[in-house]
Amino acid sequence: xxxxxxxxxxxxxxxxxxxxxxxxxxxxxxxxxxxxxxxxxxxxxxxxxxxxxxxxxxxxxxxxxxxxxxxxxxxxxxxxxxxxxxxxxxxxxxxxxxxxxxxxxxxxxxxxxxxxxxxxxxxxxxxxxxxxxxxxxxxxxxxxxxxxxxxxxxxxxxxxxxxxxxxxxxxxxxxxxxxxxxxxxxxxxxxxxxxxxxxxxxxxxxxxxxxxxxxxxxxxxxxxxxxxxxxxxxxxxxxxxxxxxxxxxxxxxxxxxxxxxxxxxxxxxxxxxxxxxxxxxxxxxxxxxxxxxxxxxxxxxxxxxxxxx
Amino acid sequence: xxxxxxxxxxxxxxxxxxxxxxxxxxxxxxxxxxxxxxxxxxxxxxxxxxxxxxxxxxxxxxxxxxxxxxxxxxxxxxxxxxxxxxxxxxxxxxxxxxxxxxxxxxxxxxxxxxxxxxxxxxxxxxxxxxxxxxxxxxxxxxxxxxxxxxxxxxxxxxxxxxxxxxxxxxxxxxxxxxxxxxxxxxxxxxxxxxxxxxxxxxxxxxxxxxxxxxxxxxxxxxxxxxxxxxxxxxxxxxxxxxxxxxxxxxxxxxxxxxxxxxxxxxxxxxxxxxxxxxxxxxxxxxxxxxxxxxxxxxxxxxxxxxxxxxxxxxxxxxxxxxxxxxxxxxxxxxxxxxxxxxxxxxxxxxxxxxxxxxxxxxxxxxxxxxxxxxxxxxxxxxxxxxxxxxxxxxxxxxxxxxxxxxxxxxxxxxxxxxxxx
Numbered sequence: 001x002x003x004x005x006x007x008x009x010x011x012x013x014x015x016x017x018x019x020x021x022x023x024x025x026x027x028x029x030x031x032x033x034x035x036x037x038x039x040x041x042x043x044x045x046x047x048x049x050x051x052x053x054x055x056x057x058x059x060x061x062x063x064x065x066x067x068x069x070x071x072x073x074x075x076x077x078x079x080x081x082x083x084x085x086x087x088x089x090x091x092x093x094x095x096x097x098x099x100x101x102x103x104x105x106x107x108x109x110x111x112x113x114x115x116x117x118x119x120x121x122x123x124x125x126x127x128x129x130x131x132x133x134x135x136x137x138x139x140x141x142x143x144x145x146x147x148x149x150x151x152x153x154x155x156x157x158x159x160x161x162x163x164x165x166x167x168x169x170x171x172x173x174x175x176x177x178x179x180x181x182x183x184x185x186x187x188x189x190x191x192x193x194x195x196x197x198x199x200x201x202x203x204x205x206x207x208x209x210x211x212x213x214x215x216x217x218x219x220x221x222x223x224x225x226x227x228x229x230x231x232x233x234x235x236x237x238x239x240x241x242x243x244x245x246x247x248x249x250x251x252x253x254x255x256x257x258x259x260x261x262x263x264x265x266x267x268x269x270x271x272x273x274x275x276x277x278x279x280x281x282x283x284x285x286x287x288x289x290x291x292x293x294x295x296x297x298x299x300x301x302x303x304x305x306x307x308x309x
Numbered sequence: 310x311x312x313x314x315x316x317x318x319x320x321x322x323x324x325x326x327x328x329x330x331x332x333x334x335x336x337x338x339x340x341x342x343x344x345x346x347x348x349x350x351x352x353x354x355x356x357x358x359x360x361x362x363x364x365x366x367x368x369x370x371x372x373x374x375x376x377x378x379x380x381x382x383x384x385x386x387x388x389x390x391x392x393x394x395x396x397x398x399x400x401x402x403x404x405x406x407x408x409x410x411x412x413x414x415x416x417x418x419x420x421x422x423x424x425x426x427x428x429x430x431x432x433x434x435x436x437x438x439x440x441x442x443x444x445x446x447x448x449x450x451x452x453x454x455x456x457x458x459x460x461x462x463x464x465x466x467x468x469x470x471x472x473x474x475x476x477x478x479x480x481x482x483x484x485x486x487x488x489x490x491x492x493x494x495x496x497x498x499x500x501x502x503x504x505x506x507x508x509x510x511x512x513x514x515x516x517x518x519x520x521x522x523x524x525x526x527x528x529x530x531x532x533x534x535x536x537x538x539x540x541x542x543x544x545x546x547x548x549x550x551x552x553x554x555x556x557x558x559x560x561x562x563x564x565x566x567x568x569x570x571x572x573x574x575x576x577x578x579x580x581x582x583x584x585x586x587x588x589x590x591x592x593x594x595x596x597x598x599x600x601x602x603x604x605x606x607x608x609x610x611x612x613x614x615x616x617x618x619x620x621x622x623x624x625x626x627x628x629x630x631x632x633x634x635x636x637x638x639x640x641x642x643x644x645x646x647x648x649x650x651x652x653x654x655x656x657x658x659x660x661x662x663x664x665x666x667x668x669x670x671x672x673x674x675x676x677x678x679x680x681x682x683x684x685x686x687x688x689x690x691x692x693x694x695x696x697x698x699x700x701x702x703x704x705x706x707x708x709x710x711x712x713x714x715x716x717x718x719x720x721x722x723x724x725x726x727x728x729x730x
Contacts, residue, residue, distance in 0.1 A: 273375070
């Protein structure tokens with residue numbers, strides 16, 4: 001399995017030089033066919049994106065017609081706003097719990113569900129169901145599980161353990177939300193791992209088996225390395241998903257207790273749609289997008305390995 | 310000949326259709342208010358063929374304010390909407406969404422005759438114009454569980470002051486070994502939750518002050534604000550009120566003996582209270598220094614307004630006068646159990662049978678003379694959010710002292726008003 005094609009790499013510079021020439025030489029009717037997408041992209045992606053950058057240097061309350069220019073004030077305010085830093089820290093806590101937990105559970109479940117076990121189809125569907133269920137509804141159900149007099153604490157009391165403030169203890173609340181988010185999303189990542197597992201040729205395992213490799217050695221030296229592209233995908237997707245944490249704290253805690261579950265997107269929402277500070281909210285959005293971009297680049301750089309057998 | 314007649318008929322039909330005015334009216338979307346709106350619109354349409362009303366309940370959303378603001382931004386507002394929260398009026402005026410009601414014929418006399426001279430000052434915008442018509446109020450009081458309070462040996466009159474209230478809370482705690490609480494205020498940090506605990510108690514403690522002084526400066530960190538923060542913090546600090554969330558209704562389950570209630574909660578009580586559940590109403594507690602005085606409370610007012618993009622302001626005004634007529638105010642109270650902003654209802658024979666049928670409304674009606682709304686500022690939600698954060702930190706969690714929490718909330722509010730945030 002080889003990912004890089006040296007021939008293609010050699011051709012790249014030549015292609016770039018000739019781009020304009022090839023545009024001029026190509027059939028103009030072709031551009032007509034791309035028009036629907038170009039229009040769609042302009043209206044729904046390019047314009048909103050450009051407008052978001054425009055807003056970051058303006059003060060606007062969404063209904064007023066005036067939009068005074070404020071220069072870098074929204075960004076200055078951002079860096080001196082303790083709540084922004086708190087939200088960033090909280091999002092970091094969420095990611096630190098959510099991503100490793102998600103990967104470990106999804107990987108374990110995918111390996112199990114890749115075996116010939118009974119009711120395999122049922123389990124695959126069962127794990128996937130929470131992912132396609134509305135986040136708001138799941139949050140409302142878990143709100144009852146996590147209540148101080150809810151089901152979880154009722155079970156704990158059966159074994160003589162004291163009630164835990166799942167959502168009312170500031171030291172526990174974000175972890176509780178991360179566990180719930182893992183339960184909700186694990187089915188999706190499980191499917192990605194499962195698809196990647198099924199793409200690994202059986203003869204590799206047979207050959208290793210014949211050469212005396214143990215089950216653990218087969219996992220560590222064949223399965224795990226060959227899952228690397230899926231692994232990268234899962235890490236990146238769950239990082240992006242984690243940075244956009246919103247529904248769960250919005251429904252379950254409103255950002256409390258003591259701002260411990262205030263996520264960046266929840267803070268952005270409050271600024272935009274409760275306080276109508278569109279410029280400031282756009283600045284938070286731009287900084288958030290930059291952070292996701294940087295983290296993703298770093299992850300790719302350190303996690304991506306080229307593996308081929 | 311037939312053709313000529315047909316053409317004449319068509320011309321007449323078009324002409325009469327042109328003479329008909331259609332107004333759009335958005336009432337609140339709860340079942341009782343829709344029933345009220347349906348009845349009055351049917352009656353109006355039957356009596357006024359030239360001005361027809363199209364009724365459409367407010368589109369569903371988290372709040373009426375968000376819907377109306379979105380409609381103003383998109384220029385899709387109705388001619389008339391009911392159930393508008395006065396705290397949002399400033400934002401709507403800022404967005405040039407509302408009609409200058411004071412330019413309507415007989416507006417001021419109508420408003421003062423129905424609701425008293427006091428409403429003029431209360432609802433005049435800083436620009437000198439009036440952009441809303443007072444409609445109804447929902448004075449917030451405290452409902453207590455008659456049976457359990459008696460079982461603990463507590464006289465409801467003792468709950469009138471902070472010292473009596475705290476003593477009763479300790480009694481309840483000891484009597485049931487911590488399994489029941491006198492009062493379990495919500496720990497939800499959503500901004501509007503503070504209307505019903507901090508803000509209600511603040512209005513009571515200050516003798517009817519709101520968060521901002523007349524000149525728009527922050528005033529809630531004075532003596533009254535400190536007393537309220539300290540009072541509530543004591544309840545949580547001593548374990549007399551629970552810090553956690555619950556999946557059940559504590560008041561009905563009997564684990565909280567008292568809770569805030571308004572006329573709007575009465576239909577909920579009627580439908581959901583367990584068999585034999587007995588409750589009664591009292592005004593909010595006040596600091597001991599105010600014992601014996603009239604107690605003010607939060608009025609949770611909701612108003613009616615005409616929007617600026619209407620093409621028929623005078624027809625809209627005629628319709629509103631019909632909605633606010635004595636007969637329709639009585640009908641409103643009969644259907645919804647809420648209280649119209651009208652003087653003299655206790656003596657008015659139109660209301661006598663309603664009050665007899667709904668004895669629970671009597672205390673609210675008496676309390677109605679002593680209510681306050683909210684300040685007219687576009688920063689209201691942000692200020693309440695700031696208060697709610699510090700309420701949680703200083704009152705519920707005890708992460709800082711009540712004085713420090715209140716000081717920080719007030720400072721944040723000052724920064725918000727000055728444009729720092």
